[in-house]
Amino acid sequence: MTRRLLQVENLRVHFPVGGGLFSGPRMLKAVDDVSFSLGPAETLGVVGESGCGKSSLGRAVLQLIPPTAGRVIWQGEDLCRLDADAMNVKRSELQLVFQDPLASLNPRMSVGAILREPLYSFEPGIARSEAEDRAASMMRRVGLRPEMMNRYPNEFSGGQCQRISIARAMISRPRLVVCDEPVSALDVSIQAQIIALLRELQAEYEVSYIFISHDLSVVRHLCHRIMVLYLGKLMEIGPKREIFDTPRHPYTQSLLSAVPIPDPRQARQREQKLIEGDLPSPLNPPSGCVFRTRCPHATPLCLKATPALESTGSEAHQVACHYWQDITRDTHTEKPTGE
Amino acid sequence: MAATHARPGRRPASASDQRTVMECRDLTVHFDTPNGRISAVNGISFDLQRGECLGIVGESGSGKSQTFLAILGLLASNGHASGSVKLHGEEILNVSRRRLDAIRGEKLAIVFQDSITGLTPHKRIGEQLSEVLTQHRGLGRGAARAKVLEMLELVRIPEAEKRYRMYPHEFSGGMRQRVMVAQALLCQPDVLIADEPTTALDVTVQAQILKLFKGLADHTNTALVMITHDLGVVAGLCDEVMVMYGGRVVEHAPVDELFYAPRHPYTRGLLACMPRADRDSEELTAIPGQPPDLEALPPGCAFAPRCPYAFGRCELERPILETAQPGHLKACHLEELP
Numbered sequence: 001m002t003r004r005l006l007q008v009e010n011l012r013v014h015f016p017v018g019g020g021l022f023s024g025p026r027m028l029k030a031v032d033d034v035s036f037s038l039g040p041a042e043t044l045g046v047v048g049e050s051g052c053g054k055s056s057l058g059r060a061v062l063q064l065i066p067p068t069a070g071r072v073i074w075q076g077e078d079l080c081r082l083d084a085d086a087m088n089v090k091r092s093e094l095q096l097v098f099q100d101p102l103a104s105l106n107p108r109m110s111v112g113a114i115l116r117e118p119l120y121s122f123e124p125g126i127a128r129s130e131a132e133d134r135a136a137s138m139m140r141r142v143g144l145r146p147e148m149m150n151r152y153p154n155e156f157s158g159g160q161c162q163r164i165s166i167a168r169a170m171i172s173r174p175r176l177v178v179c180d181e182p183v184s185a186l187d188v189s190i191q192a193q194i195i196a197l198l199r200e201l202q203a204e205y206e207v208s209y210i211f212i213s214h215d216l217s218v219v220r221h222l223c224h225r226i227m228v229l230y231l232g233k234l235m236e237i238g239p240k241r242e243i244f245d246t247p248r249h250p251y252t253q254s255l256l257s258a259v260p261i262p263d264p265r266q267a268r269q270r271e272q273k274l275i276e277g278d279l280p281s282p283l284n285p286p287s288g289c290v291f292r293t294r295c296p297h298a299t300p301l302c303l304k305a306t307p308a309l310e311s312t313g314s315e316a317h318q319v320a321c322h323y324w325q326d327i328t329r330d331t332h333t334e335k336p337t338g339e
Numbered sequence: 340m341a342a343t344h345a346r347p348g349r350r351p352a353s354a355s356d357q358r359t360v361m362e363c364r365d366l367t368v369h370f371d372t373p374n375g376r377i378s379a380v381n382g383i384s385f386d387l388q389r390g391e392c393l394g395i396v397g398e399s400g401s402g403k404s405q406t407f408l409a410i411l412g413l414l415a416s417n418g419h420a421s422g423s424v425k426l427h428g429e430e431i432l433n434v435s436r437r438r439l440d441a442i443r444g445e446k447l448a449i450v451f452q453d454s455i456t457g458l459t460p461h462k463r464i465g466e467q468l469s470e471v472l473t474q475h476r477g478l479g480r481g482a483a484r485a486k487v488l489e490m491l492e493l494v495r496i497p498e499a500e501k502r503y504r505m506y507p508h509e510f511s512g513g514m515r516q517r518v519m520v521a522q523a524l525l526c527q528p529d530v531l532i533a534d535e536p537t538t539a540l541d542v543t544v545q546a547q548i549l550k551l552f553k554g555l556a557d558h559t560n561t562a563l564v565m566i567t568h569d570l571g572v573v574a575g576l577c578d579e580v581m582v583m584y585g586g587r588v589v590e591h592a593p594v595d596e597l598f599y600a601p602r603h604p605y606t607r608g609l610l611a612c613m614p615r616a617d618r619d620s621e622e623l624t625a626i627p628g629q630p631p632d633l634e635a636l637p638p639g640c641a642f643a644p645r646c647p648y649a650f651g652r653c654e655l656e657r658p659i660l661e662t663a664q665p666g667h668l669k670a671c672h673l674e675e676l677p
Contacts, residue, residue, distance in 0.1 A: 258542045260545070
């Protein structure tokens with residue numbers, strides 16, 4: 001097992017919602033009992049449909065929203081127990097890149113000021129000239145000309161703004177960057193540029209990523225391990241290859257089966273196992289296994305008992321399904337994949 | 340010029356004429372802005388056959404949406420369209436508002452990306468859908484209701500009777516998108532235009548909607564135009580694909596040829612830069628640079644600044660769309676891709 005940088009244990013994020021004249025607020029369980037760990041220079045992909053809690057998870061790890069319960073152990077220290085000042089010191093190591101590149105940059109600050117700001121707050125004594133030099137070299141590193149330092153975010157394209165966001169996150173030399181759908185708003189040709197940049201930066205700075213995305217193709221390309229969430233619950237977690245080649249959870253299987261493949265012959269031959277219906281309301285999740293209302297294999301047991309996360313044989317690959325072994329047997333006889 | 344490249348040559352003219360629902364020739368769209376005239380779409384020509392699915396692929400600013408907004412008469416007020424678009428031989432470009440309303444209801448329908456703005460928030464679903472039939476088809480209320488319920492079931496809305504009385508906000512995103520498709524299909528249009536219909540949806544719901552479209556192509560004569568940035572959507576659904584860049588068509592080919600033997604460097608670049616979920620792709624080859632600025636298009640090929648094969652001529656002279664082989668059009672000075 002690799003050295004652990006981050007260890008998340010039984011993390012819960014619950015939000016009180018609504019509450020009327022005659023009723024108290026209801027609890028929305030955005031993240032419910034999720035545990036995982038992350039090693040140095042590792043990328044963990046977090047996938048799932050909207051409302052599955054993937055963004056809440058990323059923010060709770062960074063303490064941007066307070067976790068309801070659980071522990072977030074960062075290099076041996078529980079972040080949930082730090083006070084605000086101590087946490088702010090840690091923030092130089094823990095950064096975030098958002099989905100909407102333009103909205104996440106202050107429109108009234110020049111790009112240079114945006115990049116220098118983290119340096120001033122994390123290294124209070126830093127000289128202006130040094131901050132400027134480091135901002136310039138970071139700009140060059142993410143593929144922007146340092147001469148553009150005095151321009152404002154609205155003068156840049158979406159892809160360039162995302163490069164600026166990445167530069168801002170990287171300039172304090174973080175050990176972990178949570179990337180929340182960083183390429184979803186970009187054009188296809190620009191997506192590939194940003195993905196390549198993230199990979200280069202990881203190789204260079206040994207930074208770890210928690211990469212939150214709904215796009216399984218991008219996740220496959222970028223991540224070492226993958227975690228599948230559904231209605232705030234961890235369904236399956238494991239090494240990339242095992243998740244894609246031998247998914248054990250019926251939800252993971254249907255997610256993979258639903259991804260469009262840019263290959264007409266394969267698209268025609270492929271037999272899709274699509275799940276029916278929409279996501280249930282997260283305010284009123286199904287009892288037992290939360291996936292059971294859309295699961296083709298559900299039985300009365302799934303209604304009653306919540307499946308525990310169990311190992312599938314390889315230590316790192318875990319699944320929360322009562323019937324994963326039966327399902328595995330079925331799919332193996334059914335589907336030999338090409339290539 | 341338009342006529343020579345309009346119809347991919349692989350179909351004999353006489354047979355295709357009966358099947359052709361829409362003929363678009365030299366469609367051009369420009370916008371008058373305070374900074375001058377911006378040309379968004381330039382000389383687009385294509386034919387659409389009954390039951391065919393045509394994919395339109397491009398990045399933002401490629402003109403893929405504006406082309407079809409122009410055909411539907413839905414351009415912004417500073418937009419102007421010229422050229423010719425014929426639906427069953429009848430010119431529909433720049434016709435009167437009244438005629439357009441009639442055509443849009445009956446023969447042409449559109450499904451947008453954003454399903455919440457496509458539905459009137461304060462009207463019950465059943466009411467707004469049956470309105471289409473009472474207005475365009477002159478059906479009575481009872482008959483309209485029966486037809487709407489039938490259509491809601493076709494797009495697999497569970498408990499259609501109950502849903503009929505509900506408001507749009509009570510539906511989930513995927514369900515609303517299905518209602519939009521049902522609405523578009525009510526009058527059995529000849530052409531259904533879908534503009535990024537699944538982009539805002541989760542992948543499992545996207546797959547359901549795409550399956551619905553696929554069934555549509557197989558079971559009705561409706562021609563489908565699928566506007567998308569996602570080559571994966573195109574691969575599973577379309578018969579023909581038009582790739583747009585900087586307001587022009589750069590390649591037009593049958594789906595298999597486009598994917599397995601692309602003739603334009605941009606198409607090849609798009610295919611090479613897409614990660615895939617079904618196999619490991621070690622290195623993605625990103626297309627360098629940015630999509631072109633329509634206000635400052637280069638005089639030559641719009642893709643030249645990003646093209647790995649560009650040579651002197653590409654910067655000076657704009658390549659015209661011409662037949663590379665029967666049924667396969669490309670706009671590139673290179674005879675063959677290296």
